[in-house]
Amino acid sequence: MDLIANYGLFLAKIVTVVAAIGILVTIIVNVAGRKRHQRGELRLTNLSEQYQEMQEEMQVARLDGHQQKLWHKTQKKKHKLEAKQAKARAKRGETVISDKPTLYVLDFKGSMDAHEVTSLREEITAVLAVVKPEDEVLLRLESPGGVVHGYGLAASQLQRLRESKVRLTVAVDKVAASGGYMMACVADKIVAAPFSIIGSIGVVAQVPNFHRLLKRNDIDVELHTAGQYKRTLTLFGENTEQGREKFREDLNETHLLFKQFVHDMRPSLDIDSVATGEHWYGTQALEKGLIDAVSTSDDLLIGLMKNHDVINVHYTRRKKMMDRFTGSAANSLDNLLLRWWQRGEKPLL
Incomplete structure (x- = not known):
């Protein structure tokens, strides 16, 4: 029995030492990773x-087996020659620059709080x-x-491109509504898919009230404020008609401000x-002047590839780890809110 107890104690010590070493290594790796990825x-x-x-x-894929072998053999020789030429140019200190203009492609899939603007501002700064x-x-x-x-x-970040005289095109495949359209209208050209959702130039707010419960x-x-309109509507107190009126005024x-911004960006639009x-679908939005062309982003990109290097x-x-967990929860909530909005605001197919 003593032998088993001693063996168990020895095993526990080994596990403790290994765990301590593992924790130490993890801390060192995390610190190094934090420094390396501090700016993203x-x-x-x-x-x-x-x-x-x-x-x-x-x-x-359309060639027969023999033709495919010949093609792969030719490509292998071609790539080998190109690599050799590139190496020679590098030794001579030569730089090869394409004579085509560059099309920089950015992606913005916005959530309710638009936290994606953090990445957008870095991407625009880089461009x-x-x-x-x-x-x-x-x-x-x-x-x-x-x-x-x-x-x-987010719209202000896109204005940086406009102010720098960089031509900006916005492509909408699914939805650019409300704040999404606020961003889109900054572009020199807006292209949207036929059944994408465009517009919703309005403001909405709703506040539950639990006072009677x-x-x-x-x-x-008890709610104490300094300033007459520091709090117009409240969740738990009794709301007044004066507070409701002020809340509507703010909306x-x-x-x-929203209307004026859109009008400034697209003066020809009957705001x-x-x-x-x-909101309107893409083809309807074109008739209203909210967009400039009906197309998918894929067709637009393929067309531009002929004359641009696309990056x-x-x-x-x-x-x-905690950010990943909370971010996943936030994305789930965003998707739920989006589904509610879709069910309430547009018919289902």
Whole structure:
């Protein structure tokens, strides 16, 4: 029995030492990773090369087995020669620059709080650091809108391109509504898929009130403010008609600012006829002047690849374990809110 107890104690000590070493190594790796990824990572993907490779794969798939072998043999020789030439140029200190203009492709899939603007600002800063007068930017946008200040900042980031005279095209495949359209209208050109949802130039807010429930249970909630309109509506106290009126005034003022912003970005738009809070499908939005062309982002990109080098720019920041968990929960909530909005605001197919 003593032998078993001693063996168990010895095993426990070994496990403790191994666990301590594991924890120490994890801490060192995390500290090193935090320093290395403190600013995040900018990833560049050559979409022109990806499309060309896909095109070649489809063409080769149509050849018979013998022709495929010959093609692969030819390609291997070609790549070997290109690598040799590139190495020789590098030794001579030569730099090969394409004579085509560059199309920088950004992606923005917006949530309710528009936290994706953190990556967008880094991507735009990176583009502005190297962009040439003939270069362009394409933003693939998907967002049903959200908080005013978040989407206001996102639209301001896109204005940086406009102020720098960089041509900006926004492509909408699914939805650019409310704050999403606030971003889209900054572009020189808006392209949307036929059944994408566009518009919803309006402001909405709703506040639940539990005052009567609390009153029935003899629960008092005290709210103290300094300033007449520091709090107009409250969750737990008794709301007044004066507070409701002020709340509606604030909504109307925000709507006026929204309308003015869209009008400034697209002066030819009849703003009063479209700033009703309604949304339209892509083909209808074209008739209203909310967009400039009906197309998918894929067709738009393939067309631009003929005369541009197409580079996707994506900024990512390494997330901590807790951020990954909370971020996943937030995304689930966003998706739930989006489904509710879709069911309430548009018919289901």
